[in-house]
Amino acid sequence: MDTEQQSQTKSEFEREPVPKSALLGFKSFIGMYAGEHCAGTELMLGPLFVAAGVSAFDLIIGLLLGNALAVLSWMFMCAPIATRSRLTLYYQLEKICGRKLVILYNLANGVMFCFLAGAMVTVSATALGVWFRFKMPGLNDLYPNSVGWVVAVAVAGGLIAIVAAYGYQTVAKFANIAAPWMVLVFLVFGFVGLRQFIEATGTEIGSLSDVWHLAKTQIWKGGPPQEGQVKFTFWHVTFFAWFCNMAMHIGMSDLSVFRFARKSWYGVASGAGMYVGHFMAWISASILYAYQLHLNPADTDVLPGPLAYRAAGLVGLLCVIIAGWTTANPTIYRAGLAFQALSPKSSRFKVTLITGAIATIAGMFPAIAMKLLGFVALYGLVLMPMGAVIFVDFWLIRKFGMQSYYAELSGKTFNWAAGLAWFVTLAIAWVLVKFAGVQIFFVSLPGWFVAAILYIVLSKFYQKKLRPDAVQ
Amino acid sequence: MRSILQIISLLSLIALTLPSVLFLAGRLELDMVKWIMILATIVWFVTASLWMWKDNGEGQQETG
Numbered sequence: 001m002d003t004e005q006q007s008q009t010k011s012e013f014e015r016e017p018v019p020k021s022a023l024l025g026f027k028s029f030i031g032m033y034a035g036e037h038c039a040g041t042e043l044m045l046g047p048l049f050v051a052a053g054v055s056a057f058d059l060i061i062g063l064l065l066g067n068a069l070a071v072l073s074w075m076f077m078c079a080p081i082a083t084r085s086r087l088t089l090y091y092q093l094e095k096i097c098g099r100k101l102v103i104l105y106n107l108a109n110g111v112m113f114c115f116l117a118g119a120m121v122t123v124s125a126t127a128l129g130v131w132f133r134f135k136m137p138g139l140n141d142l143y144p145n146s147v148g149w150v151v152a153v154a155v156a157g158g159l160i161a162i163v164a165a166y167g168y169q170t171v172a173k174f175a176n177i178a179a180p181w182m183v184l185v186f187l188v189f190g191f192v193g194l195r196q197f198i199e200a201t202g203t204e205i206g207s208l209s210d211v212w213h214l215a216k217t218q219i220w221k222g223g224p225p226q227e228g229q230v231k232f233t234f235w236h237v238t239f240f241a242w243f244c245n246m247a248m249h250i251g252m253s254d255l256s257v258f259r260f261a262r263k264s265w266y267g268v269a270s271g272a273g274m275y276v277g278h279f280m281a282w283i284s285a286s287i288l289y290a291y292q293l294h295l296n297p298a299d300t301d302v303l304p305g306p307l308a309y310r311a312a313g314l315v316g317l318l319c320v321i322i323a324g325w326t327t328a329n330p331t332i333y334r335a336g337l338a339f340q341a342l343s344p345k346s347s348r349f350k351v352t353l354i355t356g357a358i359a360t361i362a363g364m365f366p367a368i369a370m371k372l373l374g375f376v377a378l379y380g381l382v383l384m385p386m387g388a389v390i391f392v393d394f395w396l397i398r399k400f401g402m403q404s405y406y407a408e409l410s411g412k413t414f415n416w417a418a419g420l421a422w423f424v425t426l427a428i429a430w431v432l433v434k435f436a437g438v439q440i441f442f443v444s445l446p447g448w449f450v451a452a453i454l455y456i457v458l459s460k461f462y463q464k465k466l467r468p469d470a471v472q
Numbered sequence: 473m474r475s476i477l478q479i480i481s482l483l484s485l486i487a488l489t490l491p492s493v494l495f496l497a498g499r500l501e502l503d504m505v506k507w508i509m510i511l512a513t514i515v516w517f518v519t520a521s522l523w524m525w526k527d528n529g530e531g532q533q534e535t536g
Contacts, residue, residue: 177524181516184489188509191492192502313506315488315513 017086017259024260029269032257035179037245037273038186038281040123040324041116043304044372045244046285050293051139051302052232052373054286055222056215062234063282066241067274071267073242073249074258077387079267081394082258089255093386096393098407100414103341105386110338112247112379114355117331118362121157122369124324126305127317128152137366139300140228144364153364160325161356164332165349175326182326183276185312185319190284192311196291219290226300230373230439239441240373241278246380246444251387302370332356377440384444385425388451389418400456402463410463417458425451477523484515 013022049059085092094102129136134148144150163171198205203214225231232240248254249270258267288307292299308316336352343351362368368375393404407415429447432438491508494500 173525177517177520180485181488181513181520184485185509188489188492188505191496192505195496195498195502312509315506315509318513 013086013259014088015091022260023262025262026266026269029257029261029266030272033270033273034183034276035176035273037277038179038183038323039277039327040120040304040320041327041372041376042186042277042281043123043285043308043320043323044119044302044369045376046282046287047289047302047304047307048229048370048373049232049237049282050220050286050289051226051229051300052236053223053225053229054220054232054237056212056220058222058232058234058237059220059283059286060215062237063241063279066238067271067278069238069242070245070249070274070278071271073246074254074270075265075267077391078249078252078254079258079261079264081252081390082255083261083264083266085255085394086259087255088259089253089390092252092255092390095405095408096389097386097415097418098413101407101419104419105383106338106341108382109247110335110355112382113331113335113338114359115362115368115375116379117160117328117335117356117359118157118365119369119372119375120324120328120331121153121160121360121363122324122366123304124156124160124321124328125149125152125363126303127308127320127324128156128305129303130305130309130317136301136303136305137370139226139302139370141370142365142367144366150364154360156321156324157328157356157360157363160328161332161353161360164329164336164356165352168329168333168352171326171329175329178322178326182319182323183281185315186281186284188284189288189308189311189316190280193284193287193291196311197287197294200291200294218294219287232373236439236441239445240377241274243380243441243444244278244376247383247387249387250391250444250448251380251383252390253383255390328359332359335359374440377444381429381440381444381447382426384448385422385451386418388425388448389421389455392452392455396452397456397459400460402456402459406459406463415462417455417462420458421451421455424454474523477519481516481519481523484512484519488512488516 013019054062081092087095090102090106093105097105126136129149129152132148132152134152135146136149137145144153194211197203197214197218201214201218203210203218205211205214230236243250254270258264261267285304285307288311289302292307292310304320305317308320310316312319332355333352336348336355339355340346340348340351393406397404403409406417407413425447428450429443432443432446433440488509491500491505495502495505
């Protein structure tokens, strides 16, 4: 996207529909999605699939299907609303839910962003371990396990936080320059890892079927997961790929992005991000980890720094640092913005620094990065119900004889129908995970329907009194 | 000048990737691949910064 124009239009159209003159072409969205979804965390997620005992068929076909479902969710759930209302997520939510509920949503969003940024700091810190050779966390470590690790995360996270507070825009510019290079370094990881497997196993490659045989028997062998990991099947991979960005498509975060799209089918541009970042990059990173296990099955540590260094030397390490840094930077900044909504008069600089400090402390605990598959699923789940509320409010609620944008019409600052739909859905999801044995990767789908039905039923009781001047 | 920088940038990305393809085909040693990648990375960041810096404003977002 023409980012200068983007930032200008963002500030201009925060509380009004984007006008025709500010709409953007299809190519803008392709570039933006391809860059956004090739992040530092891909270096954790790929290996974690292998640690979860995934097989070649389940991984490749599951990712193809899951990513296709994600693209369709952007195309048919998020973009059609975005191109009709042309409002930011926050303004649309405010009209439906009221200002106070949006603040609560911001808080939840900010907390999740903080932990996600923490995982990105963790990724960057693993690169420092290659240079300074301190003890790094293992796959099942929940707490920091060495002074060196704590210092490395503190240095990496501290620098990221300070830079985000002082020069967010500068790092964002650098991130745009680094993006094409980073995508290709991920591709190199895959090529190098594949060759290393061919050499290590003495496989003769004469056709694609030989490559597939190698993939099935040596790289993604299936079987039991590593100790402490959940076994991933085809359905796990599919649902994970579909829902890892649930907050953005079904959760409607990307209303703010697609409000600039001329047509709703531009949602297909998300495919560039999915099949570059969540297909190629995950597969490449997983090959590196599978090769590590092939060399030493007892070495189960998922450490992007050493993995990248083995494959691509200094450039690999640089990729790990830059991938973690450039993606943690906007995450910390956005978390800061979300928190600042709680106290608008507080200084942006201080809020970003404090947010960065929280993310850095979170990054010291390897539990978040090592359990990233579950955390990402949780991230989508927490924000998903509000996406269901927006969907119902936009398409369905008038068909049931009720009003859209109820908070705006009634002057309420906290729409309890939307709030309860959110809280009760999360409570039901928690019960399903905790007591009914449903894994977190699978609760979001029924959860969406629960949230949608709850919002309709609760609104029926709640929407009694509108502001008289607002009723048409 | 801008066009020349863009061509050099593009070539540096090709130089970043091509050695790994040759390594995959068994035509190049990994150490050589790593050295070429370092050079290509330096060329990319120097030349791309010269023409991309002014074009860019706000940037990326996190994902999972």
